[in-house]
Every structure is written in C-alpha cells, then in structure tokens.
Amino acid sequence: MSDAIRTSTTDSTNLRTTATPASGAVRPEGEGVAAGSIPLDGIRVLELGTLLAGPLTGRFLGDFGAEVIKIEAPDKPDPLRGWGQVKDGQGLYWPIAARNKKLITLNLRVPEGQRVFLDLVSKADIVIENFRPGTMEKWNLGYERLAEVNPGLIMVRTSGFGQTGPYRERAGFGSVGEAMGGIRYVTGFPDRPPARVGVSIGDTLAALHATIGCLMALHERSRSGRGQVVDTALYEAVFSVMESVIPDYLLAGYIRERQGNILPGIAPSNIYLTKDDKYIVIGANADNVFRRLCQAMGEPELAEDPRYATHHARGERMEELDQRIEAWTRTLDAKDALAVLERHGVPSGLIYSAKDMVEDPQYQAREMIVPVQHPVYGTFPMPGIVPKLSRTPGQIRFPGGSAPGEHNDDVYRGLLGYSEEVLARLKEDGVI
Structure with a gap:
C-alpha cells in the first residue's frame, strides 16, 4: 500500500455493487436478475489495454458482471474512442467497447502513478494489459511485483507474439497476427492478393482466448488461492482456428490456398x-x-x-x-x-447487411440489438450479449462513458479512500 496516498482504510467488499441494468438488459423474458446472481459479480478487473484485444477482453468480462475499471493515460486516451463512424464528435464503437466499465485516468509512466496502481491492484482480481512485452516491467509493474501486493492476482497479457520467444519484443497488431497466424493466406480469391476479413478478427480471437484463459485461471484460483499469468499471442489465437493446415502440409504435402467462397473438397x-x-x-x-x-x-x-x-x-x-x-x-x-x-x-x-440484421425477427427475438440509453445519443442500438445463460444471464448495465476519468471520484475516493487534498495533488501533478 502507498502510505503517502492512502488516508483512510476502506473495506473493498462493501464497494462491489451491482449496478441497475440499463434498459434492454439481456435476460429471459419475465425473469428478473437479482443482485449477485450475474456470474462474475464480485470480480474486479483493472483494464490497461488500448485499441482492441485488451478492451474486448474487458468488455466480455464486464458483460457477465465483473466490475471493470478501465485505466487511460491522462494525456493519451484510448484511440478506440475514435473508431467506427463519427457522430456528434464521437466514434460509434466506443459506447460498445467501453460498456459496463468505469473510466479512470492514471499515468503509469511516473512513480506516483505506479504507487497508485499498486493500491488498485491490492483490491483487484484481474489485470488486463496488451502493451508490448517488457512495458509493464519497465514501469516496475511486472507480474512478480504485482503478486507481492496481491498473490491471488490474475494478469491477462495479450501481445503480438507472446511474452517469450525471439519475436516477443516486436510490435504486433491484429492485422499482423492474422497474417502470421495463417488466416490471411487462405482468405480471398486465387487470382487476387490475400484479403482480410471485414472486421478485426485477429484481435477478437485473441480477446476470446484471453477471456477463456482468464476464466480458467479464476477457477483454478478457487482451489489454490494463487493467481497466475494468462499469456495470449495474437498470431497464436488466429493459428488455433486454422483447422488441419499443418498436418495437411506435413503429412499430405498439401498447402491450402485461397479458394474464394468455397472450402476445398466441400460441396455444395x-x-x-x-x-x-x-x-x-x-x-x-x-x-x-x-x-x-x-x-x-x-x-x-x-x-x-x-x-x-x-x-x-x-x-x-x-x-x-x-x-x-x-x-x-x-x-x-x-x-x-x-x-x-x-x-x-x-x-x-x-448474406446480411446491417439493414438486414436490424429488420430480422430472429435478431429481435434473441435480443441481439438492445436499445440502451446513452447521454449523448439518446437511444443507442447496442449489440446483445453472447452467449446466453439460462439462469444467470449477462447484462448491459450502462453504455461506455464519454469523458476520460469520468469515474475518478468513484474509484479513488470510494474504493481507495483518497482524500480531496490527495486527489487535488495527483491531478495537479498530472498523475490522474
């Protein structure tokens, strides 16, 4: 704990509340969802990731009840804020990517910010980060240091090539993971260059694998009481869905090529x-x-x-x-x-466009487009939650907020017990 910052002690268990679901929360018709019944209620997540894979992992956990605290640098908010079509000065993807998340600012590049982060770690279950390997260690916030503060902490690390190996320090976006994971090679038509899927599939696959790993680590912690590192590489997440391309090559001498809209030998x-x-x-x-x-x-x-x-x-x-x-x-x-x-x-x-999806009765019956109230846009059409749990379904409790640091007071005063004087000093020093 940071004695220089902490001015009072707070029982964090009293601060883990389940917010009232926003309009259109996904649940079986006619059934309410009691506080505490959502699967990850009581799990606190610190999300450090930017752009896609890290924030998507936080979103998946938040959809099922985790309290996700998204941390952005005071001088450099997540570029994901500008993704999607821009309306009223804001990207339309941000309310989706940041839904169910509390937004705070914190400068991890300075010692005081690192001390504040350790205070947060002491009250967290999971840390998500998708920086280049070595960044957290450069800030003296590697897993060994965090585990000293909280031995039960699970650290979810997503990067281009993983935390080990000769490529570990390479920069790697989802597009590179798609290329080196093999999916770009087989996507497109044989008479044209390799194509990409129309969404950021590499980041999405990495986030799904990271989420699965996180849930497995949580389950194991219930037996051992100890945390661990979940290490997800973008290229490996893509490679894991590439079916039998490797034995096809090594055992049959066959390299799958681009085939357009077909799969070789599968007809019609x-x-x-x-x-x-x-x-x-x-x-x-x-x-x-x-x-x-x-x-x-x-x-x-x-x-x-x-x-x-x-x-x-x-x-x-x-x-x-x-x-x-x-x-x-x-x-x-x-x-x-x-x-x-x-x-x-x-x-x-x-083959559906967005218009077809909006008009489709199956989408409507399964609540795959959920109207949620947004402070800027009014009714915001939010993608529904997947998968659907029959007894403890996920919830869209609130859309992604607009302003960086929107929940600073809630987290720093409510969770950590910092005083007004301490908060004022941290803000003046550019820490928050």
Whole structure:
C-alpha cells in the first residue's frame, strides 16, 4: 500500500455493487436478475489495454458482471474512442467497447502513478494489459511485483507474439497476427492478393482466448488461492482456428490456398445468385442434406447420380455442381428460394447487411440489438450479449462513458479512500 496516498482504510467488499441494468438488459423474458446472481459479480478487473484485444477482453468480462475499471493515460486516451463512424464528435464503437466499465485516468509512466496502481491492484482480481512485452516491467509493474501486493492476482497479457520467444519484443497488431497466424493466406480469391476479413478478427480471437484463459485461471484460483499469468499471442489465437493446415502440409504435402467462397473438397457449400440479384448461402455437403437439396430443386434423382452421390464425388465436381444449383436459384427471388430451402430442411441464408440484421425477427427475438440509453445519443442500438445463460444471464448495465476519468471520484475516493487534498495533488501533478 502507498502510505503517502492512502488516508483512510476502506473495506473493498462493501464497494462491489451491482449496478441497475440499463434498459434492454439481456435476460429471459419475465425473469428478473437479482443482485449477485450475474456470474462474475464480485470480480474486479483493472483494464490497461488500448485499441482492441485488451478492451474486448474487458468488455466480455464486464458483460457477465465483473466490475471493470478501465485505466487511460491522462494525456493519451484510448484511440478506440475514435473508431467506427463519427457522430456528434464521437466514434460509434466506443459506447460498445467501453460498456459496463468505469473510466479512470492514471499515468503509469511516473512513480506516483505506479504507487497508485499498486493500491488498485491490492483490491483487484484481474489485470488486463496488451502493451508490448517488457512495458509493464519497465514501469516496475511486472507480474512478480504485482503478486507481492496481491498473490491471488490474475494478469491477462495479450501481445503480438507472446511474452517469450525471439519475436516477443516486436510490435504486433491484429492485422499482423492474422497474417502470421495463417488466416490471411487462405482468405480471398486465387487470382487476387490475400484479403482480410471485414472486421478485426485477429484481435477478437485473441480477446476470446484471453477471456477463456482468464476464466480458467479464476477457477483454478478457487482451489489454490494463487493467481497466475494468462499469456495470449495474437498470431497464436488466429493459428488455433486454422483447422488441419499443418498436418495437411506435413503429412499430405498439401498447402491450402485461397479458394474464394468455397472450402476445398466441400460441396455444395457456396454462395448462389438469385433472380433479384441477391446472394444466398447454401450448405448441403452432407449426404442427407444434399438429398434434401435435390428434392427442393425438383431433381431428387441427382442424389443417386454417381457423379454427386458421395462427399468425395461432389468435391471433385464442385464447379459443375455449383453451376447447376445456381441455375435453379436464379429462377427464384431470394426470399422464395430461402422459403423452399427452409421447407426441405436445407441450411441456407441471405448474406446480411446491417439493414438486414436490424429488420430480422430472429435478431429481435434473441435480443441481439438492445436499445440502451446513452447521454449523448439518446437511444443507442447496442449489440446483445453472447452467449446466453439460462439462469444467470449477462447484462448491459450502462453504455461506455464519454469523458476520460469520468469515474475518478468513484474509484479513488470510494474504493481507495483518497482524500480531496490527495486527489487535488495527483491531478495537479498530472498523475490522474
């Protein structure tokens, strides 16, 4: 503890409150959510990350009840504030990325800020950071130092290449992780350069893996009482979803290349143009599903045709089979084709834009777009919480705030017990 800063002692357990859920909190219809029933209620998280992977991890934990305290430098707020389309001077992604988070400012580059951080660590369960490896150690805030203050602390560290290895000190954004993790190599069409997925999938995968690791460490701590480091590398998070590309190469001499909208040997599974110039996805590569597709097309005999009757046969004649299916889809508008496919139990769907999502009854029934009140925008359409828990669902308690340091008083006075005089001095010195 910092005796120079602490002026009173506060029982932190009395300060871990569950906020009233914002309008549209996700829960089963007709059921309330009692205080303390949300899964991570009572877990306190300090989020140091900027941009995407670190803040996404904090968001996932906050969605299920963790008290997330997001720390930004006083002179350099998170650049994520400007992401998305800008409306009324603010990026529209920020209210989503910062939802369910308390916002404070703290300068970790100065000794006084580091002492304040250690006070926060003493009352935390988890620290999230996604700086380049060595940054926290440079500030004398590596895991060994933090564990001296709080042996039960879990430190979630996300970086381009992990905390060890010859590349550990390299700068690494999600785009680099996508490239070196392998997903960019197989994304796109064979006659064009590698493409990217239309969202920051590398950061998202890293955040999901970091969240999983964090939850496993929390579970283990319940037995041992000890914390540990969760080390997630962006390239490894991407690599972990790359299916069998390595044994395909090492054992079969095959390197998967860009194939556009198909997967090698998997047919039919493609996009198909309809009469009204829309594209629908059809996945009918399993034998029984292909049989149902043939019935939907009015050609049941195709399912017994030796050219298409087996998985391998369809894979070998993928192009001609896709042309045959599209010849059928082009005779129908998308909604009519999908209705026929649905009746026959064939997995299919329209390729959705944001407009399609907003208008879709399934999105509405599952509360995947939740209206939440925002101080600047009024009703803000917030993406819903995934996954859905039947008994203790997550909550959107409040949207991401606007001003850096918005909750300084709540955290520094309420949680740490700092006096007005101490807060004034920290602000004057540029610590907060």
